[in-house]
Amino acid sequence: MTVRKEFDRGLGEMQTLLAEMGDRVERALAEAMDALESLNAIKARKIVKADLELNRLEERVTDLGAKLLATQQPVAKDLRRILAAFKIASDLERMGDLAVDIAKVVLRLEGQTLIKPLIDLPRMGEIVRVMIGDAVQSFVQENVDLAYKMAKDDDLVDALYSQIIRELLTIMVEDPKTISQATLLSFVGRYIERIADHATNIGESTVYLVTGSRPDLNA
Template identity: 55%
Template sequence: MLANRQQFDADLQKLRQVLIEMGDLVKKAILDSVNSLKDSNVELAKKVIDADKEINVFEERVDDIGSRLIATQQPVATDLRRILIAFKMAGDLERMADLAVDIAKVTVRNGNQPFIKPLVDIPRMAEVVQQMTKDSITAYIEENVDLSYKMAKMDDEVDELHSEILRELFVMMAKEPKNVNQVLNLCFVSRYLERMADHATNIGESVVYLVKGTRPDLN
């Protein structure tokens, strides 16, 4: 029985490590996608798009390790929740990576076209989302409920930035209708970042469920 528990703990640690590495890749994808947009760096954008395949592999690794644990160890209670939440976390992280790819595709579409305004709030949103991504993984590893609730406040900050960006862009579009395509693309980028923050907050909700057995609505 002790040997089984030691093996389970070792495999669970592997699962945690895969999620940490996956989270690092997602943070890099977010940073690179926004930097590619800000700098009109199409080559960097293409690297973000290509790197998405690697992130998908990490999600598959989480599925494989977690499924094997359930099949061979038949965990119950909190141990089972840890694995099920790992599945959900991997799904949220993978979706965040997909949204980073969507931003990179905007960079490709925009090419070297000058921006109608300096990009200030969008990079700020990206910084908050990156921190939320980091905190979501830390909250899971440490089973830190306080950090999960802190992420809800950060999500509110992202929502406020998103609203401000939309208001400003719509005013600019009304004044200069010829810029409608770029305005819409920047609106999409802001929306993608706002959705990333929601996925990070979802992970925070899962951590609260893991620790307390009830799922709050942090979004």
């Protein structure tokens, strides 16, 4: 196998690992939101347990990238691709942690009844779930337009988060007995908003890969 073919094989394996991480994060977020809507503690515990595999995938990306750096000594775009993969793997791992944080809220709410039907939180969750897939695909396809779409989606998520906080504050003022649960639901909104931020980070990594400069899509 020639040096270039071996290098391309390594890059392809890194992309496959990142795509698997993205799929797992999408699934974790979707299942965490489903567990929240039904207050399903059994499903929440499965999400917490599954996070270990995501951590292992991040380690594989890091190990493979380090091997490529040491043995192939890449330059220019090849080097940027590996550095971007490191950053993306870190973002995806953190997104998985935040999905676990949502699941842990479900465990803290076990045995309770929701103070209100959840509408905007699931909407946020679905927008961000799509963002995760788009973000990873933007990197794999080197699609700068898809990367910049992250900024618009993130603005929509931020607007929904602000709306949710206002509504929860109103509920707490009207009925102080709701404060504990409303606070936990506000945490969920914050966790989803942070996942969106990490998705925009991946978009930034895509632009960095293609252009050599990193924009601020969270501005």
